[in-house]
Amino acid sequence: MPRKAHSIRLSAIRFSKRRFLSEVRPAVFGHILECIRRIEEYLAGDRESFLKSTLVRDAVIRNLQTLAESTKRISQESRSLAPDIPWKQVLGFRNLVVHEYLRVDLEFIW
Numbered sequence: 001m002p003r004k005a006h007s008i009r010l011s012a013i014r015f016s017k018r019r020f021l022s023e024v025r026p027a028v029f030g031h032i033l034e035c036i037r038r039i040e041e042y043l044a045g046d047r048e049s050f051l052k053s054t055l056v057r058d059a060v061i062r063n064l065q066t067l068a069e070s071t072k073r074i075s076q077e078s079r080s081l082a083p084d085i086p087w088k089q090v091l092g093f094r095n096l097v098v099h100e101y102l103r104v105d106l107e108f109i110w
Helices: 005-013 018-023 026-042 047-052 054-071 087-099
Strands: none
Touching (some): 054 087
């Protein structure tokens, strides 16, 4: 069975490089991984369930916001060790959710 699009995007955020991991404070990294775990749990249902449930949507968006906010605590030097992660887009998404929340595209989130 093909993986869901959100699962593929989240896996891109999972940090797998040893050097990168050693550079990131364990508390920040653990917090990011916990956000990913929660998002995956909340998105375990189908697309229709996600779109119908304000509770699930709010939980997913909140954890994405928290995840993005946490990445601000990762130094530029450490980020450069994981160039496959779209850091600018992650931080841009945080700004969108916080400042322009009416423009959040639920299809994109899914």
